[in-house]
Every structure is written in structure tokens, then in C-alpha cells.
Amino acid sequence: MDHFEIRDGVMHAEKISLETLAAAVGTPFYCYSSATIERHYNVFAAAVAGLGDGNPLVAFAVKANPNLSVLATLAHLGAGADVVSSGELARALAAGIPADRIVFSGVGKQAHELAAGIEAGILQFNVESEAEIVMLGEIAAQLGKIVEIAIRINPAVDPKTHGKISTGGADAKFGIPWDRVPAAFALAAAQTNLRAIGLAAHIGSQLTDLSPVEHTIRRLGDLAQQMEAAGHTITRIDCGGGLGVPYRNDVPAPPSPAHYAAMVARVTTGWKWRLIFEPGRMIVGNAGVLVSTVILTKEGASKHFVVVDAAMNDLLRPSLYNAWHDIKAIRPQETRVVATVVGPICETGDTFAEDRDIEAVTAGDRIAFMTAGAYGATMASTYNSRPLVPEVMVHGDLWSIVSERNQPAAMLALDNRAPWL
Numbered sequence: 001m002d003h004f005e006i007r008d009g010v011m012h013a014e015k016i017s018l019e020t021l022a023a024a025v026g027t028p029f030y031c032y033s034s035a036t037i038e039r040h041y042n043v044f045a046a047a048v049a050g051l052g053d054g055n056p057l058v059a060f061a062v063k064a065n066p067n068l069s070v071l072a073t074l075a076h077l078g079a080g081a082d083v084v085s086s087g088e089l090a091r092a093l094a095a096g097i098p099a100d101r102i103v104f105s106g107v108g109k110q111a112h113e114l115a116a117g118i119e120a121g122i123l124q125f126n127v128e129s130e131a132e133i134v135m136l137g138e139i140a141a142q143l144g145k146i147v148e149i150a151i152r153i154n155p156a157v158d159p160k161t162h163g164k165i166s167t168g169g170a171d172a173k174f175g176i177p178w179d180r181v182p183a184a185f186a187l188a189a190a191q192t193n194l195r196a197i198g199l200a201a202h203i204g205s206q207l208t209d210l211s212p213v214e215h216t217i218r219r220l221g222d223l224a225q226q227m228e229a230a231g232h233t234i235t236r237i238d239c240g241g242g243l244g245v246p247y248r249n250d251v252p253a254p255p256s257p258a259h260y261a262a263m264v265a266r267v268t269t270g271w272k273w274r275l276i277f278e279p280g281r282m283i284v285g286n287a288g289v290l291v292s293t294v295i296l297t298k299e300g301a302s303k304h305f306v307v308v309d310a311a312m313n314d315l316l317r318p319s320l321y322n323a324w325h326d327i328k329a330i331r332p333q334e335t336r337v338v339a340t341v342v343g344p345i346c347e348t349g350d351t352f353a354e355d356r357d358i359e360a361v362t363a364g365d366r367i368a369f370m371t372a373g374a375y376g377a378t379m380a381s382t383y384n385s386r387p388l389v390p391e392v393m394v395h396g397d398l399w400s401i402v403s404e405r406n407q408p409a410a411m412l413a414l415d416n417r418a419p420w421l
């Protein structure tokens with residue numbers, strides 16, 4: 001495997017080999033294909049074009065991959081951004097995403113973050129609690145600005161995904177319980193500087209079943225009608241993100257963007273409100289790989305271990321969610337082996353795959369963890385004082401390191417020594 005534009009989870013011809021990059025950059029490193037990011041965005045945007053008022057906003061969920069080159073690639077295509085912190089807001093703006101295409105979600109936005117969003121002039125805040133309505137109203141008044149908000153509802157649905165990434169259940173911390181929406185709108189109306197103009201929901205990530213999403217969007221529409229009947233002016237409905245991506249070929253693929261959009265079209269027929277979508281994983285997941293080198297192989301009592309130079313600090317998903325990432329040898333190997341693929345970190349959770357049938361690899365061979373473009377580098381840490389790994393973007397026959405390796409020397413310099421030591 002020496003090319004890597006990624007289509008349908010499969011590597012296709014690009015002009016630069018991962019082996020070349022590994023030699024130039026060192027491993028581990030993340031590699032993103034700008035062509036794949038562009039294609040995914042365009043497929044999604046085309047699928048939802050024309051829905052609602054005919055001018056939907058596709059606001060990329062920055063948390064999935066906040067790399068500035070990724071964001072700038074999307075900015076050039078006209079994407080907006082869904083941000084959840086002032087850090088993400090700053091990155092989205094720095095990458096060239098216009099403020100009027102930015103929505104700000106999050107259950108615990110702090111006063112300085114609300115102020116930053118107001119000062120930047122973002123499109124809307126998706127407000128998640130009564131306390132936030134009051135806080136935002138006060139800050140908007142202090143700043144002398146009128147601020148548009150959507151009420152994020154908790155629709156109390158089971159999104160049928162991994163518990164740690166479900167956000168739509170009645171007991172989840174997210175949103176305002178849907179039956180308290182009328183009271184939330186009344187509370188917002190009492191804040192002179194707020195305009196409650198929309199409703200929002202996001203029920204979870206890596207969704208593979210569209211029926212809970214359909215139920216949620218219907219609920220948003222019903223509530224919007226109810227709020228209009230009560231005298232409020234509704235202009236936007238934010239359907240959230242969450243569409244799943246294929247991580248492996250031996251289970252049915254999640255619904256495609258076209259299937260998702262067909263469902264939304266059915267539910268929203270006749271709606272005049274502007275629709276907002278917040279896809280993250282769908283845009284970048286299969287546009288990135290994590291490239292690693294086998295350090296050594298070893299035999300345990302009953303297991304064949306492949307120890308690689310990437311670890312749970314670089315790609316946390318397998319440890320945190322038992323998530324599956326396909327593992328491919330960069331130079332295809334003919335023989336196969338059942339292996340447990342682990343990193344060098346000091347805990348057993350540092351396991352990428354247990355007793356997995358993979359191509360046989362030995363010390364020095366390169367492997368790629370597939371579908372690593374979403375929630376990969378962004379969730380990395382420096383656990384075990386391992387440096388953050390570089391991210392590389394490929395664009396046709398060009399490539400560039402788009403975030404620098406945090407060298408151990410730099411990590412030393414970053415620490416402030418206590419004045420008494």
C-alpha cells in the first residue's frame with residue numbers, strides 16, 4: 001500500500017507514498033488527504049443542498065479535527081464551523097471560516113467564551129441550559145450586542161451508539177429537556193439582548209441508525225411550530241452531526257450522506273427554516289491515517305505481540321471506546337498472522353487490536369491505522385512524556401507538515417520550575 005487518497009475506506013492512487021513520508025518525517029505521524037476531505041465535504045454539502053430554505057449551513061464540527069490546514073481546506077469550500085470552546089473559535093476564525101458561519105455549542109461555556117463569540121459576531125449560540133440563557137443575556141447586555149440563540153433540546157432518544165458518545169438520552173448532560181422548551185423561549189424573550197430564533201439538537205456520534213435522528217428532527221419541527229404559534233420568530237433549525245463512517249468492512253456500512261439527506265428531506269418537506277448540519281467524523285474520519293513503525297515482535301504465553309511506536313496517547317479511541325481501526329501494512333505482505341498490536345505505554349489498555357488477523361509484520365515494517373482522521377490527533381496527549389506526533393497533509397503531489405512534532409526538548413522547556421526549587 002503506497003498510495004493514499006482514501007475512498008470508501010480504501011486507499012486509492014495519490015502521488016506520494018506513505019513510505020516516502022515515513023522516511024522524511026519519522027513515525028508515528030498522522031497523514032491527511034486534502035482530496036478526500038474535499039470530496040467528503042462536497043458529497044455532504046451536495047446531498048443537503050436545497051433542503052429547508054434552500055440555503056443550508058454545513059458547519060464542520062471542529063472537535064473532530066481542529067488542524068488549521070484541515071479547517072482552511074474546508075473554509076475554501078465554504079464550510080462553516082461548530083465550535084465548543086474559545087480555542088476552537090479562534091482556530092476556526094484563524095483558518096478563514098467567517099464568523100457568520102460559526103455556531104457555538106457546549107454545555108459549559110464560560111463567560112469569557114461567550115464574550116469571545118459575541119465579539120467575533122458568530123451566527124448563533126446553541127444554548128444548553130436556563131443558566132446559560134441568563135448568563136449570555138447579561139454578557140450581551142454588557143457588550144451592547146444583540147445575540148441570536150438556538151435552544152439545544154434534549155430529545156430523550158436512544159441514539160443507539162456507544163454510551164460514551166451518546167448525547168441524546170434523557171439523562172445526558174446535554175441540552176434542555178424538550179418539554180421545557182416553551183419556558184426556555186420565554187426566559188430568553190425576557191433577556192433584552194437575546195433573540196431566540198432557533199432550535200438545535202445533536203444526539204450522538206458514529207450513528208448507524210437514522211430513526212432516532214428522524215424522530216429528533218421531527219421533534220425540532222414540532223417545537224418550532226409551537227414556538228411560532230406562541231409568537232416567537234424561528235429562522236433556523238440545527239440538526240446536529242453524528243453520521244457514522246465505516247471503520248471496518250465486515251459489518252454493514254452506516255447510512256451514506258445521500259440516505260441521511262433523503263431522510264432529512266422527507267421530514268422537512270415544506271419547512272421554510274434554514275437548516276444547519278454539524279458533521280465532523282463523516283468529513284475527516286476516512287481522510288486520515290496514523291502511520292507507525294513496528295519496533296519489535298514478541299511471543300507471550302499465548303499471544304503474538306506486535307509492538308509499534310504509536311501508542312494510546314497518539315490514538316486513544318481503541319483504549320477509550322474499544323474502537324476498531326483497521327490495520328494495514330504499508331508494503332503489502334502475503335502472509336497473515338493473528339496478532340495483538342500494542343504500543344510502548346505502561347498499561348495494558350495501550351492495545352490497538354487484540355488477537356487480530358493482520359498481515360504479518362516484523363521490526364521496521366510500517367503499518368497504518370485506518371480511519372484515524374477524526375478524533376485522532378485532536379485527542380492525543382503527552383502521556384508517558386511522549387511528544388505529540390506531527391500531522392502531514394498531502395495535496396496531489398505536494399505534502400507538508402501541518403503541525404510540528406513537540407520535541408522532548410521543547411517539552412522540557414515548557415515546564416516552569418517552581419521558584420523554590
Ligand SMILES: Cc1ncc(COP(=O)(O)O)c(C=O)c1O
Pocket residue numbers: 061064082105106202204205206207240241242243278279280281282374
Ligand atoms: C454539538 C456537536 N455537534 C456535532 C458533533 C459532531 O459529531 P460527529 O463527528 O459524530 O459528526 C458533535 C460530536 O459528537 C457535537 O457534540
Ligand SMILES: N[C@@H](CCCC[NH3+])C(=O)O
Pocket residue numbers: 063165205206317321374375
Ligand atoms: N471522541 C469520540 C467522538 C465524540 C463526539 C463528540 N461530540 C470518538 O472518537 O468517537
